[in-house]
Every structure is written in structure tokens, then in C-alpha cells.
Amino acid sequence: MEKIMLVEDDIKIAEYLGSYIEKYGYEVIIAKDFDNVIGLFREVEPKLLLLDINLPSYDGYYWCRQIRKESICPVIFISARTGEMDQVMAIENGGDDFITKPFHPDIVMAKIRSQLRRAYGEYATKYAERVLIQEGLSLYPERFELRFGNEMTQLSKKETDIIEILMDRYPRVAGREDLLAKLWDDQAYVDENTLNVNITRVRKKFQEIGIEDAVETVRGAGYRLSITWKEEKG
Structure with missing residues (x-):
């Protein structure tokens, strides 16, 4: 079962989205400690990360940069911020996609499947491992x-x-x-x-x-x- 990590400080949104994603056969791990997102990421080793921008202590941009130091796992930002610059910053800080709130869960699922296909599935780049x-x-x-x-x-x-x-x-x-x-x-x-x-x-x-x-x-x-x-x- 593929693991998806969800970092969202609104517990209602996190539980709702997590339950919806799990209906499609994924295991969802919801972050609770927002001061140690990278620690949970290392422990879980998810196939994909859903990441809010507005978080306690450090924002999503910060955590995405930390993750990019050691992983190429797909990262989809989910945020109430709707400005073009927010989406630009999400990509420049290592994100792969951006979803604005309020969102329809089917859109989230479609983007999750798309990123998983690109990273690991039929659309993934096929090449010999570099050494x-x-x-x-x-x-x-x-x-x-x-x-x-x-x-x-x-x-x-x-x-x-x-x-x-x-x-x-x-x-x-x-x-x-x-x-x-x-x-x-x-x-x-x-x-x-x-x-x-x-x-x-x-x-x-x-x-x-x-x-x-x-x-x-x-x-x-x-x-x-x-x-x-x-x-x-x-």
C-alpha cells in the first residue's frame, strides 16, 4: 500500500481529506508535530507529500526545501493562498503542483495519481541508474x-x-x-x-x-x- 503523508494543521480538513484518499487504497499519515515534519518524513518515507503553506513555526516552503535536500518525492502544495506569486514560490521551493482551497477531493485525487504516475509509473522517465x-x-x-x-x-x-x-x-x-x-x-x-x-x-x-x-x-x-x-x- 503506497503511503501518502499529509501536513495540514486544520485537523478537520486533514481528517476529511485523509479519509477520502484512503478510500482509493492509499495509506495516509497525518502529521501532528509541526516542529519536526522532516523527522516524520524520514520515518514514513512516503511516495507523495501533501503540504500546506501556512503552518505553525515554519511554513510549507521551509519544509519543502528541507525535504528536497534528501528526496525527490512528489510534493503537492494545498493552500488557501490564491496569488500567482504563492504558486510561483511553491514551485521554486521544490513543489511539483499546487491546489487552492476550497478544493474538490476528486481534483486532489486526480493530481495525486498524476504525480505518482510521473514519478513511479507509466510516465516515469526510464533510464539506467547513474554511478x-x-x-x-x-x-x-x-x-x-x-x-x-x-x-x-x-x-x-x-x-x-x-x-x-x-x-x-x-x-x-x-x-x-x-x-x-x-x-x-x-x-x-x-x-x-x-x-x-x-x-x-x-x-x-x-x-x-x-x-x-x-x-x-x-x-x-x-x-x-x-x-x-x-x-x-x-
């Missing part, structure tokens, strides 16, 4: 997995993007500006320490699969994938 290989190191971008020999570690979306750039540029240097442009192109300004923090996390991921000093800092330029560990493993 990047350098010196025995294998990165699976669609799985967020990094492998070396018999060792494997799971990555976040940003960790995957950083390692993909490093492997793609190997043995050249990946510039700091290039990394920032690819990873945070939706932000006008990013704190200088943000990239440093993510590079530190990437280094720890390499250590988890037995690789030390895999990311070399090139002062004034950026970062480079180091292969000095090859001889140590070989």
Missing part, C-alpha cells in the same frame, strides 16, 4: 550511497552533491564558488562557514568507509578529491 566511479570509489547519486570495496555509507542530498562535484572534477580542483553555486543557488547569500561545515560532514562520510584525508583543501581555490588512500587500501 560515478573513481579509483575504486563508487557514488550512486539516486540512492544517496557511497561505496568503497565492501563498505557503504548513506549520504544526505547535499553530501551527495558535494561528492559528485569532487568526483566529476577529479583530479582537478572543485572551486568554492562552483560548489556554492550548485548547492545553494536558491539563496542570495550563504555564510562562509556553511560550506566548511558540509565539507567536514563529507570527510566523516569518507572515514566511515575507511578512507582518510579524502578531501584536500587547496588554499585560495577550493577542494580536491585525494587518492593518496588508494595505496593504503591496496
